[in-house]
Amino acid sequence: MAGTKVSSRKLITTVLIYTALGIAMVWALLPIIWMVLSSLKTEANMFSMPPKFTFKPTFSTYAFMFTEGNFGGFLKNSMIAAFSSTAIALILGTLGGYALARGNYRRGKDIAFWIISTRMTPVAAAIVPLYIIFAKFHLIGTTFGLVFAYTTFNLPFALWMMMTFFAELPPDMEHAAMVDGATKFQAFYRIALPQVTPGLVATGILCLMFAWNDFAFASVFTSHENQTIPVAASLLVSQTGIAWGQAMATGTVIITPMLITGLAVRKYLVRGLSMGAVK
Amino acid sequence: MATVRFDKVVKSYGNQLVVKEFNLEIKDQEFIVLVGPSGCGKSTTLRMVAGLEEITGGDLYIGDIRVNDMPPKDRDIAMVFQNYALYPHMNVYENMAFGLKLRKYSASEIDKRVKEAAAILSIEHLLDRKPRQLSGGQRQRVAIGRAIVREPKVFLMDEPLSNLDAKLRVQMRAELAKLHQRLKTTTIYVTHDQTEAMTMGDRIVVMKDGIVQQVASPEELYNRPANMFVAGFIGSPSMNFVACRMQEKGNETYLVNEEGFSFLLLSPEVAARLAPYKQKALVFGIRPEDISDSLSWVAEENYLAARVDVVENLGAETLIYFSLGKETLVGRFVGGPRYRVGETVKIALNPNRYYLFDQETELSLL
Numbered sequence: 016m017a018g019t020k021v022s023s024r025k026l027i028t029t030v031l032i033y034t035a036l037g038i039a040m041v042w043a044l045l046p047i048i049w050m051v052l053s054s055l056k057t058e059a060n061m062f063s064m065p066p067k068f069t070f071k072p073t074f075s076t077y078a079f080m081f082t083e084g085n086f087g088g089f090l091k092n093s094m095i096a097a098f099s100s101t102a103i104a105l106i107l108g109t110l111g112g113y114a115l116a117r118g119n120y121r122r123g124k125d126i127a128f129w130i131i132s133t134r135m136t137p138v139a140a141a142i143v144p145l146y147i148i149f150a151k152f153h154l155i156g157t158t159f160g161l162v163f164a165y166t167t168f169n170l171p172f173a174l175w176m177m178m179t180f181f182a183e184l185p186p187d188m189e190h191a192a193m194v195d196g197a198t199k200f201q202a203f204y205r206i207a208l209p210q211v212t213p214g215l216v217a218t219g220i221l222c223l224m225f226a227w228n229d230f231a232f233a234s235v236f237t238s239h240e241n242q243t244i245p246v247a248a249s250l251l252v253s254q255t256g257i258a259w260g261q262a263m264a265t266g267t268v269i270i271t272p273m274l275i276t277g278l279a280v281r282k283y284l285v286r287g288l289s290m291g292a293v294k
Numbered sequence: 295m296a297t298v299r300f301d302k303v304v305k306s307y308g309n310q311l312v313v314k315e316f317n318l319e320i321k322d323q324e325f326i327v328l329v330g331p332s333g334c335g336k337s338t339t340l341r342m343v344a345g346l347e348e349i350t351g352g353d354l355y356i357g358d359i360r361v362n363d364m365p366p367k368d369r370d371i372a373m374v375f376q377n378y379a380l381y382p383h384m385n386v387y388e389n390m391a392f393g394l395k396l397r398k399y400s401a402s403e404i405d406k407r408v409k410e411a412a413a414i415l416s417i418e419h420l421l422d423r424k425p426r427q428l429s430g431g432q433r434q435r436v437a438i439g440r441a442i443v444r445e446p447k448v449f450l451m452d453e454p455l456s457n458l459d460a461k462l463r464v465q466m467r468a469e470l471a472k473l474h475q476r477l478k479t480t481t482i483y484v485t486h487d488q489t490e491a492m493t494m495g496d497r498i499v500v501m502k503d504g505i506v507q508q509v510a511s512p513e514e515l516y517n518r519p520a521n522m523f524v525a526g527f528i529g530s531p532s533m534n535f536v537a538c539r540m541q542e543k544g545n546e547t548y549l550v551n552e553e554g555f556s557f558l559l560l561s562p563e564v565a566a567r568l569a570p571y572k573q574k575a576l577v578f579g580i581r582p583e584d585i586s587d588s589l590s591w592v593a594e595e596n597y598l599a600a601r602v603d604v605v606e607n608l609g610a611e612t613l614i615y616f617s618l619g620k621e622t623l624v625g626r627f628v629g630g631p632r633y634r635v636g637e638t639v640k641i642a643l644n645p646n647r648y649y650l651f652d653q654e655t656e657l658s659l660l
Contacts, residue, residue: 185377185379187375187377187379188379188380188381188382190344190346190366190373190375190379191373191375191379191380191381191440192381192392193345193346193365193366193367194344194345194346194366194367194369194371194372194373194450195367195372195392195393195396195440195444196367196393196396196397196444197367197396198365198367199365201396206381209383210382210383
């Protein structure tokens with residue numbers, strides 16, 4: 016009797032857990048599915064009630080966007096800005112983070128805190144000073160300016176993250192490598208770095224997301240030639256109306272690269288984000 | 295293979311002196327052990343040889359070359375760390391080959407050396423495994439393997455056995471000693487365990503608070519400790535110490551105290567040498583194995599009547615803790631327990647194997 020009682024309680028728990036998971040999944044996925052499906056519909060089909068789940072998909076919106084709408088160019092701008100800034104942040108952040116974790120500096124902790132505190136600046140507060148600096152150096156309307164702006168936020172973040180990952184690593188392995196014949200740089204590059212790969216990947220993804228999703232910097236610092244996708248998307252909402260089809264297609268284009276990158280590195284991502292949680 | 299010479303080597307962090315004027319000449323092929331309690335500076339000394347700690351003052355030579363400012367990679371040394379420090383992302387083969395690859399050995403030479411070392415340490419079957427798939431003892435072997443493939447001038451070992459369980463530790467101790475007989479590489483070995491030091495070292499350096507207390511062979515450390523610290527550190531259980539002073543009865547010299555302790559100095563030479571200490575506080579030392587109840591050592595009037603406090607039966611031998619007034623003495627007896635707690639028994643102290651120290655300086659007077 017006791018056995019059935021326990022197992023029926025277990026059953027209820029299982030059902031509840033799966034119901035909750037189901038709701039969460041619908042909550043997370045439905046808007047995305049809705050967006051992707053809508054982008055493949057004609058404008059007439061898009062608002063029909065009840066919504067149509069079976070229809071003949073059309074790529075006409077995408078075709079229009081990439082031919083007439085110059086979305087290929089916007090996509091390229093977004094990619095260049097996001098990936099360059101991420102690459103710079105990761106390279107410099109990894110070197111700087113390693114130096115702060117291993118070097119024996121006076122007030123090293125204060126230096127590290129000062130660095131991360133710059134990441135805490137609200138984007139809005141950074142825009143005006145950056146605008147003045149960029150105007151002086153003729154960087155307004157250049158992709159380089161945008162990369163620079165993203166890097167001012169990504170670099171301190173990457174440096175701080177990499178510093179904590181390296182600090183958790185016992186230094187003995189690098190010492191062993193140096194005694195084995197490695198230079199300090201070889202000990203860093205061949206011994207320490209491979210061990211923080213998950214952290215590096217997670218940091219990279221977070222930097223990429225910041226730059227990719229940015230609207231504020233891009234809307235202020237870009238001109239039509241180097242506009243990024245989020246800015247282009249915002250222009251679809253005009254006083255005369257909303258280009259729903261293009262908005263849906265743009266949304267799909269925006270999330271696809273992040274989705275693919277996320278899936279490609281998800282093995283590292285989970286380990287990276289939970290690094291240090293369990294020794 | 296090479297000699298290692300410390301010439302007034304000093305290490306300090308800011309104002310804190312960690313190693314004070316370390317002088318030592320290690321002979322080629324010698325197995326030298328640095329031993330002392332934690333924080334005595336022995337690991338720091340080793341890491342200075344490795345080049346992992348900067349040398350604050352003095353000179354350090356490996357062979358004839360002064361290495362103070364030489365980076366670790368150029369010193370041609372190999373080190374075994376307490377936590378093994380294997381490279382977790384490489385398998386055993388790659389771990390052992392790493393140093394050879396950096397030194398640009400040919401692939402065939404690397405393969406030959408790694409396999410030879412693996413054979414010596416019986417880890418051939420583990421070459422494809424990652425460190426996390428190995429037991430503690432296996433990791434230890436890999437760490438030693440990584441050191442010996444390089445055929446370095448000097449081996450440095452920093453408490454290599456202290457993470458192993460007791461049984462494995464004894465086994466690896468013997469294997470390391472055998473390995474040294476075979477390779478004959480100059481070795482500096484750091485441990486806090488006096489048994490390891492006594493069993494492995496050609497010579498032992500006893501350190502305390504950054505100061506070398508004595509450098510000597512195991513026999514000499516045991517028989518002729520330079521001071522009370524060395525006397526108490528070497529040997530297990532530790533030497534018994536009894537505070538006392540000299541007293542002359544007729545033409546015989548005794549060491550006595552208020553707790554009923556009394557010991558007759560048989561040798562007139564010793565008594566003569568102690569003449570300047572007549573008024574001074576002394577410490578008498580005797581090892582547990584030099585306390586006996588067979589009483590044949592001394593005349594009947596020199597027996598001590600001691601109370602049995604604790605009896606520890608170790609199987610082959612028994613440790614008995616006696617009290618003599620407020621003094622406590624531990625004796626080591628062959629065989630099983632023979633007394634009950636609370637009994638008062640007669641014991642004798644070996645008249646030819648005792649130690650005597652100046653209480654003030656703690657230096658040996660014999």
